[in-house]
Amino acid sequence: MEYKQPYEEKYPMLFKPLKIRDRYLKNRIITAPSNHGHITDPFTHQLNKEGVLYYGGKAKGGASMVTLGEALLDHGNSSAHASHIDLTTEKCLTNLHRLTDYVHMHNALASIELNHNGHFALPQYCNGEMPMAASEMDMPNGLHVREMNEEDMERVAQSYVLAARMAKRAGFDTVLLHYAHGWLMGGFLSDLINRRKDIYGGSIENKCRFPKMVLERIRKEVPDILIEIRLSGSELTPGGIEIKECVAMADIFSEFADMIHLSCGTRLNAITRPVMHPSHFIEHGHNAVYSAEVKKVVRNIPIGTVGAITDPVLAERILEEGKADYLCAARAFIAEPDWALKVRRGKEDEIRPCVKCLRCLDVAGGRTGTKTAVLQDFTKSTKHNGCTVNPEYGRQEVLLEYPAASESKKVVVVGGGPAGMQAAIRAVQRGHRVTLIEKGEKLGGQLFYADYVWFKHDMKKYRDWLIRMTERSGVDIRLNTDATPKLVKELNPEAVIVAVGADPFIPPVKGVDGKNVKTALEIFEDCSCLGENVVIVGGGLVGCESALHLAKYNKKVTVIEMKDELAPDGYFSERIHTIDYMEKDENITAMTNTTCLEIAEGYVLAKQDNKEIKLECDSVVIASGMRARLSLAQSFKGTAFDVIPVGDCVRASNLREATWTGYNAATIL
Numbered sequence: 001m002e003y004k005q006p007y008e009e010k011y012p013m014l015f016k017p018l019k020i021r022d023r024y025l026k027n028r029i030i031t032a033p034s035n036h037g038h039i040t041d042p043f044t045h046q047l048n049k050e051g052v053l054y055y056g057g058k059a060k061g062g063a064s065m066v067t068l069g070e071a072l073l074d075h076g077n078s079s080a081h082a083s084h085i086d087l088t089t090e091k092c093l094t095n096l097h098r099l100t101d102y103v104h105m106h107n108a109l110a111s112i113e114l115n116h117n118g119h120f121a122l123p124q125y126c127n128g129e130m131p132m133a134a135s136e137m138d139m140p141n142g143l144h145v146r147e148m149n150e151e152d153m154e155r156v157a158q159s160y161v162l163a164a165r166m167a168k169r170a171g172f173d174t175v176l177l178h179y180a181h182g183w184l185m186g187g188f189l190s191d192l193i194n195r196r197k198d199i200y201g202g203s204i205e206n207k208c209r210f211p212k213m214v215l216e217r218i219r220k221e222v223p224d225i226l227i228e229i230r231l232s233g234s235e236l237t238p239g240g241i242e243i244k245e246c247v248a249m250a251d252i253f254s255e256f257a258d259m260i261h262l263s264c265g266t267r268l269n270a271i272t273r274p275v276m277h278p279s280h281f282i283e284h285g286h287n288a289v290y291s292a293e294v295k296k297v298v299r300n301i302p303i304g305t306v307g308a309i310t311d312p313v314l315a316e317r318i319l320e321e322g323k324a325d326y327l328c329a330a331r332a333f334i335a336e337p338d339w340a341l342k343v344r345r346g347k348e349d350e351i352r353p354c355v356k357c358l359r360c361l362d363v364a365g366g367r368t369g370t371k372t373a374v375l376q377d378f379t380k381s382t383k384h385n386g387c388t389v390n391p392e393y394g395r396q397e398v399l400l401e402y403p404a405a406s407e408s409k410k411v412v413v414v415g416g417g418p419a420g421m422q423a424a425i426r427a428v429q430r431g432h433r434v435t436l437i438e439k440g441e442k443l444g445g446q447l448f449y450a451d452y453v454w455f456k457h458d459m460k461k462y463r464d465w466l467i468r469m470t471e472r473s474g475v476d477i478r479l480n481t482d483a484t485p486k487l488v489k490e491l492n493p494e495a496v497i498v499a500v501g502a503d504p505f506i507p508p509v510k511g512v513d514g515k516n517v518k519t520a521l522e523i524f525e526d527c528s529c530l531g532e533n534v535v536i537v538g539g540g541l542v543g544c545e546s547a548l549h550l551a552k553y554n555k556k557v558t559v560i561e562m563k564d565e566l567a568p569d570g571y572f573s574e575r576i577h578t579i580d581y582m583e584k585d586e587n588i589t590a591m592t593n594t595t596c597l598e599i600a601e602g603y604v605l606a607k608q609d610n611k612e613i614k615l616e617c618d619s620v621v622i623a624s625g626m627r628a629r630l631s632l633a634q635s636f637k638g639t640a641f642d643v644i645p646v647g648d649c650v651r652a653s654n655l656r657e658a659t660w661t662g663y664n665a666a667t668i669l
Contacts, residue, residue: 035069045086056102062340100171118184182266233290261304415499417445419647426666511599531618543623
């Protein structure tokens with residue numbers, strides 16, 4: 001009887017090899033294309049060492065194929081940002097070979113995405129050239145886009161061929177052609193952009209003509225490279241591609257393609273962005289409905305799906321039910337590079353969960369704190385991606401300087417919230433002896449709210465992961481204990497990490513201490529203390545999420561915000577989705593440029609546009625931000641040689657800061 005590994009028993013479909021022409025994928029887990037500002041040199045567009053470690057780490061983590069995002073096809077009107085990997089020059093070969101060698105070392109295939117940005121290209125990255133598309137149009141950023149002619153098409157097709165040829169020379173096994181999301185090729189496929197009356201517009205066959213020409217050219221000129229295509233199963237926009245059209249297009253392309261996977265949305269409609277890259281409001285694996293429909297017609301090549309596939313049980317079910325032949329994941333591997341390896345080893349509960357905040361997508365390109373209608377503000381671009389939950393993401397090269405500690409120290413961590421738990425986990429990893437003191441009866445800190453909010457299931461998974469990993473690490477956990485400086489000093493630690501958090505900021509408003517007033521933190525577990533009509537003072541992300549939470553209990557909610565935009569502290573995609581849900585909820589009214597003047601029994605007095613208004617209500621919720629417990633944190637000074645405050649007690653911020661500062665403190669000990 002043949003011996004089977006545990007993972008083969010539990011996930012037989014997920015780890016079943018997949019043959020594609022003369023190649024084999026060792027499992028059905030592929031990393032989806034993702035582009036990151038810190039892994040390429042912005043001046044040379046060459047992959048750097050960080051990029052080699054980052055992408056290669058996904059192969060080391062068990063993926064069967066690793067896909068790099070967005071190669072630069074030409075130096076004309078193809079580029080939309082500074083992070084493309086340049087395939088137009090042989091200078092790319094050395095570092096790309098370092099990566100593909102790394103990937104192949106782990107019996108995985110290497111892939112690179114080829115995507116002409118078309119109408120989304122920007123002159124500042126294209127030697128001043130203006131963008132072009134299937135049809136003439138004016139972009140929201142004010143740029144005029146010209147209609148492509150056949151000479152343009154010939155030049156673009158040749159750029160794809162040359163890029164595929166260079167990819168092959170660099171050791172790549174596969175090229176992924178991005179024909180989705182409304183980029184140049186996706187634009188030819190969509191009536192939202194393609195309004196041509198010639199042989200490249202109108203019928204499905206005509207709309208596919210130019211993208212198919214590119215596909216055929218690559219197949220002919222670079223016959224030994226695999227070709228994968230990404231399509232939008234639906235553009236989620238009236239007049240755009242829907243699944244029936246997508247199935248017909250996939251059928252046409254399947255003659256020359258080796259693989260096709262299905263996404264959704266279009267960049268022309270910003271509100272589809274957090275569905276295209278699913279936010280915490282979206283069901284996991286939501287694009288499997290599209291791949292299932294394509295599979296009914298296209299039977300000659302494997303069909304895949306992408307979109308918030310982070311749970312191996314869900315992944316197995318999608319394959320088992322025949323909805324897809326393989327699965328693509330991007331953020332799952334950003335949060336947990338060893339995702340596939342941990343599943344294979346039966347350690348699924350050690351996978352660090354993605355919280356779907358979309359920081360990794362938005363911050364590097366300047367998509368944060370922007371107006372609702374603005375997609376990108378380059379003055380806020382950091383050129384550095386980050387992950388809220390994975391403090392190792394984007395700095396593997398730096399962390400090589402921090403191997404295990406040369407001596408084991410006695411470390412006390414004060415506070416059992418996310419910053420404290422991450423610090424404790426990291427300190428144990430580095431070989432220290434750790435005691436964690438928490439005054440409450442359980443770990444988790446302010447993340448307790450995730451138990452009660454209907455769209456925070458991913459946050460709950462992350463909090464539970466932190467608790468689980470802290471308990472398993474061997475940390476001496478002391479709950480229901482008030483960590484006074486005296487107690488900490490008596491433990492005689494060599495280092496103390498202080499993670500005592502923050503308190504709700506209470507604005508100096510008359511009546512704020514009334515019985516009808518609660519803080520946001522007080523209403524998540526049980527909102528029965530509130531009346532039917534509620535005013536929320538503060539329209540930041542917490543205030544907006546509080547409104548959605550209360551509306552679910554049929555409370556009539558009015559959010560008042562001093563600034564001219566809601567949730568300015570949110571990442572762009574998360575933010576626009578939150579606001580969209582608020583606007584669609586008949587129980588929620590939002591008022592910007594509105595300041596709370598006074599809280600009384602039965603109403604709130606506010607000022608909007610220099611005019612006083614009276615908002616009748618039964619209850620008031622304060623969501624005006626948090627204030628760091630600086631004095632409490634500073635009281636631990638002198639309790640050890642190293643005393644390091646982390647998280648909200650330094651500066652009330654967000655989960656990313658808590659995670660990273662906790663990790664950093666333990667790393668430098």
